[in-house]
Amino acid sequence: MKKYSALLLAIAFALSVSSQEVKEVLQKVKAKYDLVSDYTATGKMKTNVVFIKAPVATVKVYYKKPDKLKIKNESGVSFVPKGSVNINMNNVLGLNNYEAIDGGTEKISGTECRVIRIFPLSDDESITRATLYIDEKQLLVIKSVISTKENGTYELLMSYKRYAAYGLPDKAELTFNTKDYKLPKGITVDYDNGTSKDNTDKLKNKKGKVEIIYSGYQINKGVPDSVFN
Amino acid sequence: MFFTLLRIELFKIFKRPRTFIAFAAVAVIVVLVQFALKLNGKDFIELYTDSQTDTFEIPYEKIQNGYFVCVAVLHMILIHVPLLVALIAGDMISGEANLGTLRLLAGKPVTRGQIIMSKFFASTVYVALLLVWMALFALLGSILLFGTEDLVVFKETDLHIIRSHDVLWRFFAAFVFAALALTTIAAMALMFSVFSDNSLGPIVATVCVVIIFTIVQQLRVPVFEETVNPWSFTTHMLGWKGFFYVEKTAEGETINGSIENPAALVKSGLVLLGYIVLFLAVSISYFRKKDILS
Amino acid sequence: MTNILEVRGLTKRFNEFRAVDDLTFSVKKGEVYGFLGQNGAGKSTTIRMLMTLIEPDSGEIEIFGKKLAKNRKEILRNIGAVIERPDLYKYLTAIENLRIFATMSGIKVSDKCLMEQLDTVGLAARAKSKVRTYSQGMKQRLGLACALVHNPELIILDEPTNGLDPQGIADMRNKIIQLSKEENKTLLVSSHLLNEMEMMADSMIIINKGKKIIEGKVSELLHPEVSVIELKTPSHHSLSELIGKTEWASCLKMHSGDIFRFEFNKDRISEFNKQLVLAGIEVNSLGPVNSLEQFFLSQTQE
Numbered sequence: 001m002k003k004y005s006a007l008l009l010a011i012a013f014a015l016s017v018s019s020q021e022v023k024e025v026l027q028k029v030k031a032k033y034d035l036v037s038d039y040t041a042t043g044k045m046k047t048n049v050v051f052i053k054a055p056v057a058t059v060k061v062y063y064k065k066p067d068k069l070k071i072k073n074e075s076g077v078s079f080v081p082k083g084s085v086n087i088n089m090n091n092v093l094g095l096n097n098y099e100a101i102d103g104g105t106e107k108i109s110g111t112e113c114r115v116i117r118i119f120p121l122s123d124d125e126s127i128t129r130a131t132l133y134i135d136e137k138q139l140l141v142i143k144s145v146i147s148t149k150e151n152g153t154y155e156l157l158m159s160y161k162r163y164a165a166y167g168l169p170d171k172a173e174l175t176f177n178t179k180d181y182k183l184p185k186g187i188t189v190d191y192d193n194g195t196s197k198d199n200t201d202k203l204k205n206k207k208g209k210v211e212i213i214y215s216g217y218q219i220n221k222g223v224p225d226s227v228f229n
Numbered sequence: 230m231f232f233t234l235l236r237i238e239l240f241k242i243f244k245r246p247r248t249f250i251a252f253a254a255v256a257v258i259v260v261l262v263q264f265a266l267k268l269n270g271k272d273f274i275e276l277y278t279d280s281q282t283d284t285f286e287i288p289y290e291k292i293q294n295g296y297f298v299c300v301a302v303l304h305m306i307l308i309h310v311p312l313l314v315a316l317i318a319g320d321m322i323s324g325e326a327n328l329g330t331l332r333l334l335a336g337k338p339v340t341r342g343q344i345i346m347s348k349f350f351a352s353t354v355y356v357a358l359l360l361v362w363m364a365l366f367a368l369l370g371s372i373l374l375f376g377t378e379d380l381v382v383f384k385e386t387d388l389h390i391i392r393s394h395d396v397l398w399r400f401f402a403a404f405v406f407a408a409l410a411l412t413t414i415a416a417m418a419l420m421f422s423v424f425s426d427n428s429l430g431p432i433v434a435t436v437c438v439v440i441i442f443t444i445v446q447q448l449r450v451p452v453f454e455e456t457v458n459p460w461s462f463t464t465h466m467l468g469w470k471g472f473f474y475v476e477k478t479a480e481g482e483t484i485n486g487s488i489e490n491p492a493a494l495v496k497s498g499l500v501l502l503g504y505i506v507l508f509l510a511v512s513i514s515y516f517r518k519k520d521i522l523s
Numbered sequence: 524m525t526n527i528l529e530v531r532g533l534t535k536r537f538n539e540f541r542a543v544d545d546l547t548f549s550v551k552k553g554e555v556y557g558f559l560g561q562n563g564a565g566k567s568t569t570i571r572m573l574m575t576l577i578e579p580d581s582g583e584i585e586i587f588g589k590k591l592a593k594n595r596k597e598i599l600r601n602i603g604a605v606i607e608r609p610d611l612y613k614y615l616t617a618i619e620n621l622r623i624f625a626t627m628s629g630i631k632v633s634d635k636c637l638m639e640q641l642d643t644v645g646l647a648a649r650a651k652s653k654v655r656t657y658s659q660g661m662k663q664r665l666g667l668a669c670a671l672v673h674n675p676e677l678i679i680l681d682e683p684t685n686g687l688d689p690q691g692i693a694d695m696r697n698k699i700i701q702l703s704k705e706e707n708k709t710l711l712v713s714s715h716l717l718n719e720m721e722m723m724a725d726s727m728i729i730i731n732k733g734k735k736i737i738e739g740k741v742s743e744l745l746h747p748e749v750s751v752i753e754l755k756t757p758s759h760h761s762l763s764e765l766i767g768k769t770e771w772a773s774c775l776k777m778h779s780g781d782i783f784r785f786e787f788n789k790d791r792i793s794e795f796n797k798q799l800v801l802a803g804i805e806v807n808s809l810g811p812v813n814s815l816e817q818f819f820l821s822q823t824q825e
Contacts, residue, residue, distance in 0.1 A: 048481035051387040055379070055483040077292060077379040077390050079285040151283065179284055181386065185449060187276060188385045189304065191467035192458070193474060193493035208284075230629070237623050245614050329610025333669070336574035336606070337627040338599040521576040 022100045022116045026132075029139045030093040033167040038064040038223040041168070041214045045071070045078060049208035051181040052079060059212065061087075062227045066094050070228050071212075081210055083154040083176045086146050089167065092130045097121040108133045108142045109159065126150065140167055152177040163217050171213050178208040231343055238351035242317060248355070251313035252362050255306065259366040262302045263374055266293065273301070277383035295372035296380040296396050300473060302367040307407055307469065311414040311439045313359065318352040318418035319431035322516070326426040326523035341517045345419070349509060352415035353408075360404050360411070368400055382473045389475045395485045403469040406498065410466035413501045414439065416508035417462075423512045426523045439463060462504050465497035525588075527552045527677055527709045528573070533582030535568055535733075542568040544733035546582070550677075550711055550726070555703045557720040557727030557741065558713035565733035566713040567607060570681050573711075574604055586677065600629055603675035605683055609666025613655035617646055617665050620654060621672055628673035637672070644668045644698070660691040667698065678702060678710045684719055696723050751776070752792060754783045754799075755807040765802045771795065781807070 041061040047054040057078040062070045069088040071080045085091065095118065103115030113133035120127055126148050133143035144156045154176045158169035242248050266273055270293035278287045322345075325331035334344060380396045382389040391399070414435065421431035442463040445453045458464050471494045476487035488494065528550040535543040543565040550556040560566045571577040573584060575595055584591040586598045611620045618637050625632045632640075641647045644664035654662065663683065670678060680699070684692045700723050702708040714720055720727060721741065728738040737744065756762055759781060766772045777784040785795070789811070799806055 046480060046482060050481070052390070053387065053475055053477040053481065053483045054390040055392050055485070073288070073291075076392065077288055077381055079281070079287065079390075081285055082283070176284070179280055181280060181388070183277060183383060183385050185385055185447065188383060189308070189447070189467065190385050191470040191474070191497075192464060193471050193490040195474075195490055233626055237626060240619075240623070241612065241615070244612075244619070328612070329608055330612060332571070332574070332576050332606050333604075333610070333624065334627070335576050336599065336602075336604055337624070338596040338629055339627060340596070518578065520578060521571065 019100055019102070022102045022114070025114060025134060025136060025139075026093060026100060026116065026118075029089075029134055029141065029167070032139045033089055033093055036063070036065075036166050036168065037220055038062075039166075039168065040218045040221065040223055042216055043212045043214040045073070045080075046211040046213075047078065047208075048211070049079070049178055050206045051178070052208075054078060061212065061214070062223050063088055064223045064225070064228070066090055068225075068228045072227075081154075081174060081176050081208065083146075083148065083151050084174055084210060086144070086148075086154045087156055087158075087169075087172045087174060087212070089141050089144070092118060092127065092132060092144065092146065095120050095125065095127070103131065106133060109157070111135050111142055113142050138164060140164060163214075163219075166217070166219055168217055168219070169214065171211065174210045174212075176208050176210075178206055230339060231347060234339060234343055234347035235350050235354075238347050239354055242351055242355055248317060251310075251316060251359055254313060255310070255359065255363050256366055258306050258309075259302050259363065259370065262305055263298060263371060266298050266301065267374065270298075277388070291378050292381045293375060294378035294380070294393075295368070295375040296377060296393065296400075298371040298375050299368045299400065300380065300382065302371065303363075303403070303407070303469070306363065306367070307410075308443070310359070310363075310411060312436050314352070314356055314411050314414045315418040315432045315435035315439075317355055318415035319422050319435050320428045321348040321352060321419050322422040323425040323431050324422070324428045326521070327428050329523060331523055332521050335521050341519075342513050345423070345509065345513045345516055349416060349419055349512075352419060353412050356411040356415055357408050360408050364400070364404055380473065382470075384474065389473065389489075390483060391473065391475055392483070392485055395475075399472040402472045406469040406472065406494070409498060409501050409505075410462075410469065413462050413466065413504045413508070416505045416512075420508040420512045423516045423519070460500065462501060465500045468494055468497035468501075471497070525552050526550065526585075527587060528556075528711065529583075529585040530569070530573075531583045531585075533569065533572060533584065534580050535565075535572060535577060536580055541733050543572070543579075546730065546733065546735055548728045548735060548738050550709060552709050553703060553707045554725040555699060555710045555712060555723050557724030558711055558730075559715075559717060559720060559727055560713075560730040562715065564730050566730065567681055568733075569730075570604070570606060570679055570711075570713060573679060574602070574606065575599065576606075600673070601676045602679060603628075603670035603673065603677075604679040604681070605663075605666040605670050606679070606681045608685070609662045609669075611654050611662065611665060611669065614653060616651045616653055617641060617657075617668075618650045620665065621669055624669040625672040628675075630673045632672065640668050640672050641665075643671075645694075659686040660688060663687055663691065663695065667695070671702075676709060678708050680710060680712045682714055683712060684714060692719065699723050752785045752787070752795070752809065752811055754785070754809050755781050756783070756804055757781060757807065758805045759783075761802060761804050762799075765798070765804065769798070771798075 043059055043061065045057045045059040055076065057073045057076050059078065060072050060074055062072070067088060067090055069085045071084055098121055099119045101117045103117050106113055106115050114136050116132045116134060118130045118132065128147045128149055130147070131145040132141050134140065135142050140160050142158060145153065147153045154174060157173040159171045161170040163170065271289045274289050274292050281287065322331065325334060335341065377393050379393050380391045382391065417438065418431055418435040421434045425431050442461045446458050446461055446463050472488060474489035476484045476489050478484060526549045530549070531547050533543055533546040534541065546569060558566050568577060572579050575591065587601060589598060591598055618634065618641065621637050621640060625637070638647055638650060641650050644667055646661060646664055646668065649661065654665065657665065663686070667683065684695050687695060696719055699710055699712060703710055712724065724741045726740050727744065729736040762783065766775060771785065774785040774787045775783065776786045792811070796809060
């Protein structure tokens with residue numbers, strides 16, 4: 001019995017030390033991300049959702065601390081996933097009351113990453129849990145998997161180059177769950193060109209993906225609040 | 230002589246007050262739809278996007294642009310325009326018989342075939358002018374009222390976003406296709422008109438045939454899907470919509486200038502042309518032998 | 524005189540009903556040819572066959588010396604017709620109607636010519652009024668103008684005085700005579716107002732149940748050797764007894780109530796009268812039936 005108690009204590013201690021350690025990593029990453037209080041980015045957005053056929057959109061991404069983010073298609077129509085707000089890492093890094101567990105390491109896109117699992121402790125948060133894959137050398141989040149209360153799970157994969165010093169990606173890929181899309185026949189009265197039958201099976205239980213390739217950032221130049229309305 | 234006859238037929242069509250009922254009706258319907266969408270456009274778009282509002286930010290204001298409104302107008306109006314076309318084409322021969330002028334016409338040094346063809350082409354010109362009128366109100370009017378943006382087309386199982394610069398030619402093609410579809414109706418109404426000596430019969434017959442085939446088409450049950458629908462003209466008449474269905478790359482990106490399954494559109498066009506030829510052949514062969522007793 | 528129109532063995536059946544039955548007649552150049560028959564006798568069907576509106580079952584039509592079936596366009600270019608009612612495009616004006624029919628006949632006419640044409644039928648003042656505002660008489664006159672606008676050689680008028688008032692009838696008659704006598708047009712005119720025919724036709728045909736009854740010069744048909752005598756008497760029993768015993772029985776053509784009709788040579792009227800007196804038969808009236816109308820009736824009655 002004594003042996004088991006000792007083992008449990010050892011594990012608890014180890015975990016406590018580990019949690020402390022990963023929180024420190026997170027704090028370092030947050031400190032880096034905190035360098036940016038706002039930005040306006042331009043980029044191209046590709047939407048890859050099975051039931052949407054959309055052209056590549058020229059978008060502007062607006063961000064303002066702590067958690068305001070807006071993607072606007074300046075010259076066309078785009079269906080922006082609601083979870084795109086999660087490309088702002090402050091959503092996770094800005095949590096005050098959370099528990100973090102070390103998930104070991106994993107290679108993402110050729111980069112060795114520390115896997116940290118985060119569990120918010122407050123019921124008020126929209127996030128239920130998150131997993132961050134962090135490049136410890138550069139203190140950058142390479143991948144995140146965020147589960148939300150209302151909008152399901154989002155997976156974000158980011159690659160950095162020119163703006164790595166600010167923790168801002170050159171490319172972000174957001175993968176999200178989609179709901180079935182099917183309209184009543186009476187509403188659409190489609191022309192039957194023989195493609196609708198092929199589509200029906202493809203549309204079920206699929207994930208959607210949005211990819212933004214940033215061409216440039218304007219960092220800390222101020223963004224009016226009206227942009228986010 | 231044929232063009233002289235055509236000119237006379239057009240003169241007669243556009244001298245009749247009833248001709249302009251169709252133009253007035255189109256203008257009123259278009260303006261009503263535009264007015265409704267101006268006030269309640271978001272509610273209308275929500276009919277299509279309701280299931281996706283949790284997942285996506287829906288750009289209602291951008292979707293509600295002139296192109297979208299025009300497609301909506303055409304979607305609502307083109308189902309009913311056959312009635313307006315039947316009003317004119319269904320009266321072409323039977324109206325003359327009823328009026329008593331058919332015997333004057335057929336007693337002139339022109340062939341019966343020329344009479345039918347001139348009346349058919351006059352109906353076609355009428356259809357074309359009606360569509361130009363529709364384009365003026367529905368397209369130009371909507372662009373002026375709502376502006377231009379990318380066009381979102383909601384289908385039963387997917388939605389297509391088409392770049393604004395890639396839209397206008399599609400409208401042009403859609404109007405041309407709609408003209409072909411309505412000309413099919415005109416040819417059918419003309420055919421019924423040849424068999425009758427009163428105006429109402431062919432008009433009612435045409436509308437009934439369109440309603441029956443539309444219902445059969447919309448039932449979407451296998452017994453009709455596999456037998457009637459592939460050859461029903463009402464199926465192919467919707468082909469104008471096909472110009473607003475775009476192809477995409479493997480990554481889901483819209484291909485500018487593309488049409489989803491253009492072969493289906495070509496088939497639809499050929500089927501409609503086939504119907505026109507069939508209706509005209511029946512009309513001419515019957516009319517050539519017909520004893521004019523009116 | 525040459526024949527402008529020749530019809531040989533023309534037959535048309537509608538199901539089992541023979542509307543026109545082996546009809547043969549000819550119309551000479553420059554004459555007014557009366558086409559007589561009761562309603563349903565087959566006049567309109569024949570005229571419609573002449574205008575290629577109805578296809579004959581058998582028989583042949585030659586117009587201007589050419590077969591109609593093979594030279595339809597060429598022949599119709601030289602025919603002007605008003606068939607039954609002068610139905611025109613009511614939503615168009617008179618001048619617009621006239622222009623349409625001129626154009627369809629293959630001629631180009633200036634507005635001035637059209638106005639002159641309307642003037643000849645007395646409609647110049649109403650040239651720009653819609654036809655729906657016209658009276659029946661005005662429509663008839665406009666119909667005639669439409670038939671004449673391309674200056675045809677043969678004019679076919681089907682019941683041209685239908686619905687006209689006495690003045691209108693007189694005007695139409697004068698116009699027909701003028702066309703024939705002054706402009707040397709050939710006219711085929713059908714009408715049920717037979718006294719009109721009497722006044723204007725040169726030749727005529729009487730048809731009944733689609734068959735020809737008689738054809739010839741009106742002057743000859745009106746003054747035949749054989750005359751129809753009508754006797755009105757209250758003593759029909761005595762008369763019946765008298766004629767039953769004599770040769771007059773074979774001359775009796777019709778008996779209805781007090782009226783008896785006999786057919787015999789004109790010169791026997793006085794002899795007949797004498798025998799009536801000798802037999803003591805009371806006579807209310809006795810006289811020849813010599814109008815075209817009576818003649819027509821005598822020929823077409825059962």
